[in-house]
Amino acid sequence: MGAMAEPEAELRTYGGALRPGDPRDVPCAQDEYERTNMPPVVPHFRSRYGGLWTDLSTAHDILTGKRQLGLVTEEEEARLRTWIDEGYVILEGAVPHAVIDEALDELRRTLEHDLPPRKAEWWSESGKHFGVAGSDTMTFHAAKLLDLHLTSPATQRMIYHAPLARFLKLIFERPPLAFQSLSMVQGTRQPVHADTAFVRVSSALEFAACWIALEDITPDSGELEYYPGSHALEEQLFDGRYKWVPEDTTVVPDYSERLHAAAQGAGLELKRFLPKKGDALFWAADLFHGGRDHVAEGKTRRSHVTHFCPLDRAPMYMVRDPSIPKHETVNGGWVCGDRWT
Structure with a gap:
């Protein structure tokens, strides 16, 4: 010895x-x-609720090792460092116009009921509404067509176009599962929030969102806003311990104001996203973001947002109903969707 x-x-x-x-x-x-x-x-996570490897205190060291092993390119390393530090990544020109046009055509056919119907969500003075999506419903305030990714092959090809699928695999280290999506024609004017308050996944921070511009986005269209770095701030818990708002809650008093105050108190700057058609923005589960409140008359903001988690995690609707199937689609991506009620 x-x-x-x-x-x-x-x-x-x-x-x-x-x-x-x-x-x-x-x-x-x-x-x-x-x-x-x-x-x-x-090593530790920022949150008591865990997260992805990019949320670990040793994330930069892990990424250095991935680069040394040849698992990521120099460009991917730079993007992942931005993701770790800022909580978002922009991929310019990630989706070809032809792919987007095919998805837009299937969106149009869905609204005209030539393809399987989807549900829509919108707001009025009397509150939140749901109904079968049609061309008329998409003109209502904050209207969103729900889960087109489940029935539209063209949308699946768009959300899993090679650069997008690759980035999801890098942050998840597992196949990605698209479990929720929103198709929009106009800006939603949604107040600043973190998805973790409302998007329920079996592992609360193991998911990400991707926002794809379906047209060139111009000012005063209700453009996407976000606070870079806000995903790393002290987390906002409900009643001091819950990551999610109470179920069926749609309005949380002072919630958006608290997020603005936390971000501005940390010296973070609110940015607006004015992408070209085909650009995509990924954001981390806890990033503060929303839609600009001002929408000029006649302005559109055609866009598609998808929420993804690793394949071995599940949205809570699948935890409640394990019989809901998952389907493999293109580029190693998977899809699922909540049942209509």
Whole structure:
């Protein structure tokens, strides 16, 4: 048996000596014992609810290793570092116009009832409404056609076009599952929020969203707004411990105001997304985002948003009803959707 390692040598086997000035580096017996018996690197998530590997305190180290192993390209490494630090990534020209036009055609045919019907959601002075989607419903305030990804092959090809599917696989390290989508013609004017408050997944932070521009987006169209870096702020819990708002809650008093205050208090700047047709923006589950409140008369904001999680996770509607199927589609992507009620 070899000689027992000296304390500093043993410490180095756990990842390197403490840096000068580290509060643990003080000359007393108890601290010396802890220095030689406790690993100085303990990876952890920002949230008590876990997350993706990109949410780990060691995410940048893991990414460096992926690059060294040739698992990501230099360009992908740069994008993933932005994702880790800022909570979003923009892929310019990610989807060809021809692919988008096919998806738009199937959206039109769905609204004209030439394809299987889908549900729509919209708001009026009397509250939130649901009904069969039609050309008329898409003119209502904050109208969204729900889950077109489930019945439209062209939409599946769009949301899983190669660059988008690749990025999802990089952040999930597993096949992606599209479990919810929203097709929009006009800006929704949705107040700033984090998806984790309303989008329920079996692992609360293991999901991401992708917003695809179906046309060139111009100012005053209710454009997407977001706070870069807000996903890493102290998390906003309900009643001090719940990640989700109570079920069936659609309005949370002062919620958006609290998010604005938290972001601005941290010195974060609200950005607006003015993409060209085919550009895509991914955002992390906890990123603060919304739709600009101002929409000029006659302005459109044709766009499609999809929520994805890893294939081995599930939206809560599948937890409640495990018989809901998952279907494999293009480029290694999968789809599922809630049953109509």
